[in-house]
Amino acid sequence: MWLDDPSDLLRLTLIAILTYPALVALLRVSGKRTLSKLNAFDLVVTVALGSTLATILLSRSVSLVGGLLALSLLVALQYGAAFLAVRWPPSQRLLKSAPTMLMRDGVLRHDVLRRMRISDSEIRQAARSQGHGDLSHLAAIVLETDGSLSVIGRESCGDGSALTDVRGR
Known part of the structure:
Protein backbone atom coordinates (compact mmCIF):
# COMPACT_ATOMS: atom_id res chain seq x y z
CA MET A 1 0.00 0.00 0.00
CA TRP A 2 2.69 2.51 0.95
CA LEU A 3 5.25 1.29 -1.53
CA ASP A 4 4.50 -1.49 -4.00
CA ASP A 5 7.96 -1.69 -5.52
CA PRO A 6 11.03 0.36 -4.51
CA SER A 7 12.16 0.35 -8.15
CA ASP A 8 9.10 2.51 -8.93
CA LEU A 9 10.71 5.35 -6.97
CA LEU A 10 13.93 5.03 -8.95
CA ARG A 11 12.00 4.92 -12.24
CA LEU A 12 9.92 7.97 -11.27
CA THR A 13 13.04 9.91 -10.28
CA LEU A 14 14.90 9.07 -13.48
CA ILE A 15 11.92 9.81 -15.72
CA ALA A 16 11.32 13.17 -13.96
CA ILE A 17 15.00 14.10 -14.25
CA LEU A 18 14.88 13.39 -18.00
CA THR A 19 11.37 14.57 -18.86
CA TYR A 20 11.11 17.87 -16.99
CA PRO A 21 14.16 19.48 -18.65
CA ALA A 22 12.90 18.19 -22.01
CA LEU A 23 9.53 19.86 -21.44
CA VAL A 24 11.18 23.13 -20.39
CA ALA A 25 13.39 23.00 -23.50
CA LEU A 26 10.37 22.34 -25.74
CA LEU A 27 8.50 25.27 -24.22
CA ARG A 28 11.51 27.58 -24.63
CA VAL A 29 11.98 26.54 -28.26
CA SER A 30 8.28 27.00 -29.04
CA GLY A 31 8.42 30.66 -27.99
CA LYS A 32 6.74 32.99 -25.56
CA ARG A 33 3.31 32.44 -27.09
CA THR A 34 3.10 29.01 -25.48
CA LEU A 35 3.51 30.57 -22.03
CA SER A 36 1.51 33.75 -22.56
CA LYS A 37 -1.87 34.59 -21.11
CA LEU A 38 -4.16 31.79 -22.05
CA ASN A 39 -7.06 31.82 -24.45
CA ALA A 40 -9.16 28.65 -24.63
CA PHE A 41 -6.89 26.93 -27.15
CA ASP A 42 -3.73 27.69 -25.15
CA LEU A 43 -5.39 26.49 -21.96
CA VAL A 44 -6.29 23.15 -23.55
CA VAL A 45 -2.70 22.67 -24.73
CA THR A 46 -1.32 23.61 -21.29
CA VAL A 47 -3.64 21.18 -19.51
CA ALA A 48 -2.78 18.47 -22.06
CA LEU A 49 0.95 19.06 -21.47
CA GLY A 50 0.48 18.73 -17.72
CA SER A 51 -1.62 15.61 -18.08
CA THR A 52 0.89 14.07 -20.49
CA LEU A 53 3.78 14.84 -18.15
CA ALA A 54 1.92 13.24 -15.24
CA THR A 55 1.15 10.17 -17.33
CA ILE A 56 4.79 9.85 -18.38
CA LEU A 57 5.92 10.09 -14.77
CA LEU A 58 3.37 7.75 -13.24
CA SER A 59 2.50 5.17 -15.87
CA ARG A 60 4.79 2.24 -16.53
CA SER A 61 2.95 1.62 -19.80
CA VAL A 62 4.28 4.84 -21.37
CA SER A 63 7.90 4.74 -22.48
CA LEU A 64 10.18 7.72 -22.03
CA VAL A 65 10.57 8.06 -25.81
CA GLY A 66 6.79 7.77 -26.34
CA GLY A 67 6.16 10.38 -23.66
CA LEU A 68 8.71 12.80 -25.09
CA LEU A 94 -11.66 28.40 -35.05
CA LEU A 95 -8.87 28.77 -32.50
CA LYS A 96 -9.98 31.66 -30.33
CA SER A 97 -12.89 33.94 -29.70
CA ALA A 98 -12.97 37.57 -30.73
CA PRO A 99 -12.69 40.32 -28.11
CA THR A 100 -16.16 41.57 -27.13
CA MET A 101 -17.35 45.07 -26.24
CA LEU A 102 -19.06 45.01 -22.83
CA MET A 103 -19.40 48.75 -22.33
CA ARG A 104 -19.18 51.65 -24.77
CA ASP A 105 -19.15 55.35 -23.85
CA GLY A 106 -20.15 54.65 -20.26
CA VAL A 107 -23.17 52.49 -21.20
CA LEU A 108 -23.17 48.85 -20.14
CA ARG A 109 -24.38 46.39 -22.77
CA HIS A 110 -26.49 44.20 -20.47
CA ASP A 111 -27.47 41.72 -23.19
CA VAL A 112 -23.79 41.08 -23.95
CA LEU A 113 -22.92 40.89 -20.24
CA ARG A 114 -25.57 38.18 -19.77
CA ARG A 115 -24.38 36.25 -22.83
CA MET A 116 -20.74 36.43 -21.64
CA ARG A 117 -21.79 35.58 -18.05
CA ILE A 118 -20.23 38.71 -16.56
CA SER A 119 -21.90 40.66 -13.79
CA ASP A 120 -22.13 44.43 -13.43
CA SER A 121 -20.02 44.15 -10.28
CA GLU A 122 -17.18 42.52 -12.24
CA ILE A 123 -17.25 45.49 -14.62
CA ARG A 124 -17.08 47.93 -11.70
CA GLN A 125 -14.23 45.91 -10.18
CA ALA A 126 -12.26 46.06 -13.45
CA ALA A 127 -12.79 49.83 -13.62
CA ARG A 128 -11.65 50.29 -10.01
CA SER A 129 -8.59 48.11 -10.48
CA GLN A 130 -7.54 50.39 -13.36
CA GLY A 131 -8.01 53.46 -11.16
CA HIS A 132 -11.36 54.64 -12.53
CA GLY A 133 -14.17 55.67 -10.22
CA ASP A 134 -16.77 56.74 -12.76
CA LEU A 135 -18.00 54.46 -15.53
CA SER A 136 -19.34 57.42 -17.48
CA HIS A 137 -15.74 58.59 -18.00
CA LEU A 138 -14.81 55.36 -19.75
CA ALA A 139 -14.77 54.90 -23.50
CA ALA A 140 -14.90 51.10 -23.41
CA GLY A 153 -10.67 55.75 -20.50
CA ARG A 154 -12.07 58.46 -22.75
CA GLU A 155 -8.85 60.44 -22.40
CA SER A 156 -6.77 57.55 -23.74
CA CYS A 157 -9.16 56.24 -26.42
CA GLY A 158 -7.87 58.46 -29.21
CA ASP A 159 -9.32 57.47 -32.58
CA GLY A 160 -10.37 54.05 -31.23
CA SER A 161 -8.20 52.16 -33.73
CA ALA A 162 -7.29 49.63 -31.03
CA LEU A 163 -10.95 48.59 -31.01
CA THR A 164 -11.22 47.69 -34.71
CA ASP A 165 -11.26 43.91 -34.11
CA VAL A 166 -13.65 44.07 -31.15
CA ARG A 167 -17.04 42.42 -31.67
CA GLY A 168 -19.91 44.84 -31.07
CA ARG A 169 -17.93 48.05 -31.36
Whole structure:
Protein backbone atom coordinates (compact mmCIF):
# COMPACT_ATOMS: atom_id res chain seq x y z
CA MET A 1 0.00 0.00 0.00
CA TRP A 2 2.69 2.51 0.95
CA LEU A 3 5.25 1.29 -1.53
CA ASP A 4 4.50 -1.49 -4.00
CA ASP A 5 7.96 -1.69 -5.52
CA PRO A 6 11.03 0.36 -4.51
CA SER A 7 12.16 0.35 -8.15
CA ASP A 8 9.10 2.51 -8.93
CA LEU A 9 10.71 5.35 -6.97
CA LEU A 10 13.93 5.03 -8.95
CA ARG A 11 12.00 4.92 -12.24
CA LEU A 12 9.92 7.97 -11.27
CA THR A 13 13.04 9.91 -10.28
CA LEU A 14 14.90 9.07 -13.48
CA ILE A 15 11.92 9.81 -15.72
CA ALA A 16 11.32 13.17 -13.96
CA ILE A 17 15.00 14.10 -14.25
CA LEU A 18 14.88 13.39 -18.00
CA THR A 19 11.37 14.57 -18.86
CA TYR A 20 11.11 17.87 -16.99
CA PRO A 21 14.16 19.48 -18.65
CA ALA A 22 12.90 18.19 -22.01
CA LEU A 23 9.53 19.86 -21.44
CA VAL A 24 11.18 23.13 -20.39
CA ALA A 25 13.39 23.00 -23.50
CA LEU A 26 10.37 22.34 -25.74
CA LEU A 27 8.50 25.27 -24.22
CA ARG A 28 11.51 27.58 -24.63
CA VAL A 29 11.98 26.54 -28.26
CA SER A 30 8.28 27.00 -29.04
CA GLY A 31 8.42 30.66 -27.99
CA LYS A 32 6.74 32.99 -25.56
CA ARG A 33 3.31 32.44 -27.09
CA THR A 34 3.10 29.01 -25.48
CA LEU A 35 3.51 30.57 -22.03
CA SER A 36 1.51 33.75 -22.56
CA LYS A 37 -1.87 34.59 -21.11
CA LEU A 38 -4.16 31.79 -22.05
CA ASN A 39 -7.06 31.82 -24.45
CA ALA A 40 -9.16 28.65 -24.63
CA PHE A 41 -6.89 26.93 -27.15
CA ASP A 42 -3.73 27.69 -25.15
CA LEU A 43 -5.39 26.49 -21.96
CA VAL A 44 -6.29 23.15 -23.55
CA VAL A 45 -2.70 22.67 -24.73
CA THR A 46 -1.32 23.61 -21.29
CA VAL A 47 -3.64 21.18 -19.51
CA ALA A 48 -2.78 18.47 -22.06
CA LEU A 49 0.95 19.06 -21.47
CA GLY A 50 0.48 18.73 -17.72
CA SER A 51 -1.62 15.61 -18.08
CA THR A 52 0.89 14.07 -20.49
CA LEU A 53 3.78 14.84 -18.15
CA ALA A 54 1.92 13.24 -15.24
CA THR A 55 1.15 10.17 -17.33
CA ILE A 56 4.79 9.85 -18.38
CA LEU A 57 5.92 10.09 -14.77
CA LEU A 58 3.37 7.75 -13.24
CA SER A 59 2.50 5.17 -15.87
CA ARG A 60 4.79 2.24 -16.53
CA SER A 61 2.95 1.62 -19.80
CA VAL A 62 4.28 4.84 -21.37
CA SER A 63 7.90 4.74 -22.48
CA LEU A 64 10.18 7.72 -22.03
CA VAL A 65 10.57 8.06 -25.81
CA GLY A 66 6.79 7.77 -26.34
CA GLY A 67 6.16 10.38 -23.66
CA LEU A 68 8.71 12.80 -25.09
CA LEU A 69 7.17 12.31 -28.52
CA ALA A 70 3.72 13.09 -27.09
CA LEU A 71 5.00 16.29 -25.45
CA SER A 72 6.79 17.29 -28.66
CA LEU A 73 3.65 16.70 -30.72
CA LEU A 74 1.49 18.82 -28.41
CA VAL A 75 3.98 21.71 -28.52
CA ALA A 76 4.36 21.36 -32.31
CA LEU A 77 0.58 21.36 -32.80
CA GLN A 78 0.22 24.48 -30.64
CA TYR A 79 3.06 26.16 -32.54
CA GLY A 80 1.50 25.16 -35.87
CA ALA A 81 -1.92 26.47 -34.87
CA ALA A 82 -0.44 29.79 -33.71
CA PHE A 83 1.57 30.00 -36.96
CA LEU A 84 -1.59 29.32 -38.98
CA ALA A 85 -3.56 31.94 -37.03
CA VAL A 86 -0.95 34.58 -37.83
CA ARG A 87 -0.53 33.62 -41.51
CA TRP A 88 -4.20 32.91 -42.29
CA PRO A 89 -6.50 35.17 -40.21
CA PRO A 90 -9.76 33.25 -40.93
CA SER A 91 -8.35 30.36 -38.87
CA GLN A 92 -8.42 32.57 -35.77
CA ARG A 93 -12.20 32.13 -35.58
CA LEU A 94 -11.66 28.40 -35.05
CA LEU A 95 -8.87 28.77 -32.50
CA LYS A 96 -9.98 31.66 -30.33
CA SER A 97 -12.89 33.94 -29.70
CA ALA A 98 -12.97 37.57 -30.73
CA PRO A 99 -12.69 40.32 -28.11
CA THR A 100 -16.16 41.57 -27.13
CA MET A 101 -17.35 45.07 -26.24
CA LEU A 102 -19.06 45.01 -22.83
CA MET A 103 -19.40 48.75 -22.33
CA ARG A 104 -19.18 51.65 -24.77
CA ASP A 105 -19.15 55.35 -23.85
CA GLY A 106 -20.15 54.65 -20.26
CA VAL A 107 -23.17 52.49 -21.20
CA LEU A 108 -23.17 48.85 -20.14
CA ARG A 109 -24.38 46.39 -22.77
CA HIS A 110 -26.49 44.20 -20.47
CA ASP A 111 -27.47 41.72 -23.19
CA VAL A 112 -23.79 41.08 -23.95
CA LEU A 113 -22.92 40.89 -20.24
CA ARG A 114 -25.57 38.18 -19.77
CA ARG A 115 -24.38 36.25 -22.83
CA MET A 116 -20.74 36.43 -21.64
CA ARG A 117 -21.79 35.58 -18.05
CA ILE A 118 -20.23 38.71 -16.56
CA SER A 119 -21.90 40.66 -13.79
CA ASP A 120 -22.13 44.43 -13.43
CA SER A 121 -20.02 44.15 -10.28
CA GLU A 122 -17.18 42.52 -12.24
CA ILE A 123 -17.25 45.49 -14.62
CA ARG A 124 -17.08 47.93 -11.70
CA GLN A 125 -14.23 45.91 -10.18
CA ALA A 126 -12.26 46.06 -13.45
CA ALA A 127 -12.79 49.83 -13.62
CA ARG A 128 -11.65 50.29 -10.01
CA SER A 129 -8.59 48.11 -10.48
CA GLN A 130 -7.54 50.39 -13.36
CA GLY A 131 -8.01 53.46 -11.16
CA HIS A 132 -11.36 54.64 -12.53
CA GLY A 133 -14.17 55.67 -10.22
CA ASP A 134 -16.77 56.74 -12.76
CA LEU A 135 -18.00 54.46 -15.53
CA SER A 136 -19.34 57.42 -17.48
CA HIS A 137 -15.74 58.59 -18.00
CA LEU A 138 -14.81 55.36 -19.75
CA ALA A 139 -14.77 54.90 -23.50
CA ALA A 140 -14.90 51.10 -23.41
CA ILE A 141 -14.53 47.90 -21.46
CA VAL A 142 -13.60 44.89 -23.56
CA LEU A 143 -13.64 41.20 -22.71
CA GLU A 144 -10.39 39.97 -24.27
CA THR A 145 -9.75 36.55 -25.81
CA ASP A 146 -7.90 35.41 -22.68
CA GLY A 147 -10.81 36.34 -20.38
CA SER A 148 -9.26 39.53 -19.04
CA LEU A 149 -11.08 42.87 -19.06
CA SER A 150 -9.46 45.86 -20.76
CA VAL A 151 -10.59 49.25 -19.50
CA ILE A 152 -10.10 52.24 -21.80
CA GLY A 153 -10.67 55.75 -20.50
CA ARG A 154 -12.07 58.46 -22.75
CA GLU A 155 -8.85 60.44 -22.40
CA SER A 156 -6.77 57.55 -23.74
CA CYS A 157 -9.16 56.24 -26.42
CA GLY A 158 -7.87 58.46 -29.21
CA ASP A 159 -9.32 57.47 -32.58
CA GLY A 160 -10.37 54.05 -31.23
CA SER A 161 -8.20 52.16 -33.73
CA ALA A 162 -7.29 49.63 -31.03
CA LEU A 163 -10.95 48.59 -31.01
CA THR A 164 -11.22 47.69 -34.71
CA ASP A 165 -11.26 43.91 -34.11
CA VAL A 166 -13.65 44.07 -31.15
CA ARG A 167 -17.04 42.42 -31.67
CA GLY A 168 -19.91 44.84 -31.07
CA ARG A 169 -17.93 48.05 -31.36
